[in-house]
Amino acid sequence: MNVVENWRNRARALRAEYWRCDACGTFASVRRLVCTHCGAKMAKSSPARLPKTMSAVAFSHAHFVVETMDQIEGLRPVMLMRAPDGQLIALPLCETDAGLGVRLVGEGLELVLRRSQSDGRPDEAITYVRKVASSVATRAHLKRNEAKSR
Amino acid sequence: MRTVAIARANTLPPSNYWNRSLGDLAIEAAAPIVADFEAQAVFAAGTGASHVQAHQADFAAIVADRLGLNSRISLTLDAADVSGAAALYTAWIHVRHGLCETALVVAAAKVSDVSEAERLALMDRTLDQEAEIVSGLSFASQAGLLAGYYCSARGKEANAFTDASAANYAAWAKHCEGTVVTGADLRRDLVAALPLVRTDFAQLLDGACAVLLTVDDTKQPAVLDSVATAGDVVALWERPEPLAFRAVSDAAASALRGKAMPCWLEIDAAASVVQVLSLDALPKPCGAFAMNLMGGSQGRGRVLGASPLYQLADAITAKPPCTDLLAVSVAGLGSRAYAAHISRRAAA
Numbered sequence: 001m002n003v004v005e006n007w008r009n010r011a012r013a014l015r016a017e018y019w020r021c022d023a024c025g026t027f028a029s030v031r032r033l034v035c036t037h038c039g040a041k042m043a044k045s046s047p048a049r050l051p052k053t054m055s056a057v058a059f060s061h062a063h064f065v066v067e068t069m070d071q072i073e074g075l076r077p078v079m080l081m082r083a084p085d086g087q088l089i090a091l092p093l094c095e096t097d098a099g100l101g102v103r104l105v106g107e108g109l110e111l112v113l114r115r116s117q118s119d120g121r122p123d124e125a126i127t128y129v130r131k132v133a134s135s136v137a138t139r140a141h142l143k144r145n146e147a148k149s150r
Numbered sequence: 151m152r153t154v155a156i157a158r159a160n161t162l163p164p165s166n167y168w169n170r171s172l173g174d175l176a177i178e179a180a181a182p183i184v185a186d187f188e189a190q191a192v193f194a195a196g197t198g199a200s201h202v203q204a205h206q207a208d209f210a211a212i213v214a215d216r217l218g219l220n221s222r223i224s225l226t227l228d229a230a231d232v233s234g235a236a237a238l239y240t241a242w243i244h245v246r247h248g249l250c251e252t253a254l255v256v257a258a259a260k261v262s263d264v265s266e267a268e269r270l271a272l273m274d275r276t277l278d279q280e281a282e283i284v285s286g287l288s289f290a291s292q293a294g295l296l297a298g299y300y301c302s303a304r305g306k307e308a309n310a311f312t313d314a315s316a317a318n319y320a321a322w323a324k325h326c327e328g329t330v331v332t333g334a335d336l337r338r339d340l341v342a343a344l345p346l347v348r349t350d351f352a353q354l355l356d357g358a359c360a361v362l363l364t365v366d367d368t369k370q371p372a373v374l375d376s377v378a379t380a381g382d383v384v385a386l387w388e389r390p391e392p393l394a395f396r397a398v399s400d401a402a403a404s405a406l407r408g409k410a411m412p413c414w415l416e417i418d419a420a421a422s423v424v425q426v427l428s429l430d431a432l433p434k435p436c437g438a439f440a441m442n443l444m445g446g447s448q449g450r451g452r453v454l455g456a457s458p459l460y461q462l463a464d465a466i467t468a469k470p471p472c473t474d475l476l477a478v479s480v481a482g483l484g485s486r487a488y489a490a491h492i493s494r495r496a497a498a
Binding site: 009012028029030036037057058059060061062063076077078079080088089090091092101102116129130131 | 270278280281282284285286287288289290291292293294295297298299302342343344345346383385386387388389390392
């Protein structure tokens with residue numbers, strides 16, 4: 001990865017900011033001149049922080065299937081989130097929560113900053129991205145339910 | 151404006167051509183159709199995943215050079231998995247508006263030099279790199295999210311996707327006398343992006359297809375009535391309604407120009423969920439309709455960028471029950487779509 005590119009992306013990830021339409025409040029991950037939802041001009045819109053907590057709608061992942069051995073590698077969990085105003089936002093899910101998977105759907109997840117799962121060389125800069133993660137309370141609540149179901 | 155005809159088409163069956171380069175594949179597909187026909191313009195799209203191809207620009211110039219064509223116009227189109235459709239659209243406009251009399255459209259892909267994981271990563275080129283890739287979202291994971299969201303929003307089961315793949319496999323098996331597999335069989339494949347399994351993603355293979363367009367003289371086997379394109383917000387989750395593939399419905403409406411939906415439909419999509427949503431976005435034909443008669447990308451395998459031309463070749467070479475065809479090619483997760491309306495002459 002290019003160092004300049006890395007710094008630009010890291011700054012964006014650290015701030016957790018998206019561009020926000022002044023007219024309808026829709027978030028956009030990149031700068032656009034026109035809002036994709038209401039069509040209002042966004043040339044003068046300013047960045048705004050994403051909501052700290054959102055509700056999980058769908059879970060998935062993408063991993064590499066090793067053809068000959070029926071193995072998987074590089075599980076990259078992702079979660080579709082619904083912001084308080086109803087907007088859908090897709091974000092990576094923390095690897096530590098990957099095991100909970102679909103059980104997290106319907107739960108409130110928090111926006112956190114984590115290292116990205118880049119396949120870069122050891123001498124490359126470390127990259128960070130925004131991910132969603134379950135809170136300690138949510139994890140405990142799911143564990144309790146699991147114990148009860150047993 | 152002139153009527154455009156499809157004079158000839160030639161395809162290499164999608165496969166792993168270990169001993170051929172991207173250029174070899176393109177020449178092999180194009181040589182038979184330009185042997186006794188002068189192509190005044192060349193429109194080409196080449197997808198090569200190897201180190202050599204990554205540094206090659208202007209693939210159309212390479213194709214024109216190796217075919218020995220002294221064409222005034224040679225244009226290279228790169229639109230990821232719909233590159234062939236973009237080349238066809240440009241060629242159709244050139245012939246229709248009298249910029250040339252004959253146009254050769256060539257699309258080829260050489261992906262067997264790389265691993266299966268790297269082949270799947272080629273689909274990431276269809277995404278908005280700044281909005282999606284930088285945020286840690288890949289093509290496959292978003293296809294999985296889209297499928298999950300579709301199931302919860304429409305009250306469907308994930309079987310809907312494998313059933314769509316199975317129908318394509320069945321069409322291909324019928325054509326090549328292969329073994330028919332059911333949706334239940336496919337459902338047992340390895341999970342690639344929950345709830346999608348590996349067979350929900352079209353297998354990427356090597357191949358090439360060449361199509362020659364000419365001004366219609368009523369002797370040609372098929373007429374390319376119209377080619378249209380439409381786009382949507384590239385970043386999937388920033389669309390107002392991610393389940394409504396607006397690009398597909400808009401491109402189809404432009405291509406049909408008020409005519410009824412044909413009874414033969416070809417949909418070229420990278421994943422079964424994209425095919426299912428594209429079908430939902432299209433107007434329904436009056437009666438029964440046949441889809442992907444030769445298996446489409448999901449059945450016989452997908453030649454990245456060239457698959458829209460394979461659909462066109464099907465219209466010429468297959469023995470269809472109807473003469474009217476709409477071929478729809480969908481980029482990535484529905485960010486752009488091309489639609490071609492083809493009328494096949496009864497005598498052909």
